[in-house]
Amino acid sequence: MSSSATIPRDSEAKLQHILRVSAQTFAKRGFEATSIRDISRATGVSLSGLYYYFESKQHLLYLIQNAAFTYVVEALQSRLEGVNDPVGRLKLLVLNHIEYFLSHPNEMKVLSHEEEALGEPYGEKVQEIKRRYYSLAREIFDSLVAEGMGPGVNPRVAVLSLFGMMNWPYKWHKPGMDPDAAELTSAIVGIFLHGVLPAGGESNVAASAIGSRSRG
Amino acid sequence: MSSSATIPRDSEAKLQHILRVSAQTFAKRGFEATSIRDISRATGVSLSGLYYYFESKQHLLYLIQNAAFTYVVEALQSRLEGVNDPVGRLKLLVLNHIEYFLSHPNEMKVLSHEEEALGEPYGEKVQEIKRRYYSLAREIFDSLVAEGMGPGVNPRVAVLSLFGMMNWPYKWHKPGMDPDAAELTSAIVGIFLHGVLPAGGESNVAASAIGSRSRG
DNA sequence: AGAGTTCTCGAACGAACGTTCGAGAAGCCG
């Protein structure tokens, strides 16, 4: 028995445990407001014992952000393979983002909210992933426009507005009360492509009917 | 010019100076990461001297957030007077928000980013203003829908997605390089009402690859 | 078994934190 709680035995799993619980704590109280002693308490690992797994508080934040962001980008790239339709690709971008958001709210909040808290050895590395992610989104949008479908909207503003819609849910989404990933995705894609007003006459078909199987 | 620095003489103006510089500092380094000693250094007021103007660090944050948020809501209400067209009202909502955003980036960042940093005597008061602001936006959106123009989009999701687009610029907007308030407003309103695709296109949108396979 | 590596932690470090206090300068009114 040797011991107490639900902490995994081998080292790699314990690191994952630390990252998960730390993300939760950072998400709840904020990075700067959270002390290593808080992390120690929440993980069940002693104060000094934590430093076997990371070099500094900043490094801990980096490990969380890097793992989450890398996963999101790689999951998206793998999902995009073989899909060439720009609209389909856009939907996958949003779906991938929102799905990860709703299933890993703590990691996503740390990623969105504690972006600037990262110091300079690490900050640049995360920025690099972010630029890759933005480039991917930008390419998808540009090919949407290139298909002759897009008007003269400023593409940078459009893409960043899309990110605004995708990233804001961490401030308001309540699981169980608010729509699930599929519904939220179709709502956001609907607004981004067609807006909330019906196109011209009466066809309000496209915007609303994508994925909305009811779900409580 | 006998005075030592640029700090205004009378008390009310000095308080405003403290609030302005503090907002700037909080915006740059974050609320928790900023110490009262940082504020002292940045404002030119001594450490203990600051406590003549506010009771605690939390209270200082409250003063900043309350002043900014109150101003935004009241400016909007006054602008909305006499405008009954729902689309016109929506445009005023976005314009008012974005204009304040771009002209007071520090205050807006503190408002968006340090929302949860506010402790419980003060937090509730700011939440109350926020609810009033959301209600106003929600009413505008509902009357848009009531005019027979709106489809079956979840109104809560729609309004909060709009807020997502309006609030995200604090992460990316670079004055001079990115569009000014008027342009940014019309871009966001355009996306929100009509989307980025032209109305006409026969998008075979509804059927593409959204369901996809489970992830790895 | 014993040697070596991997992992854990109590105790302590100096530095920085938010806040307080009391002395006193500066401005106003008689």
Added chain:
DNA sequence: CGGCTTCTCGAACGTTCGTTCGAGAACTCT
């Protein structure tokens, strides 16, 4: 001038911070 209020600040308070260190437990491999 003298008394009152408004404003300012150096010095100090107790606490908490991130990080380090060395001793030793636990696990591996032969």
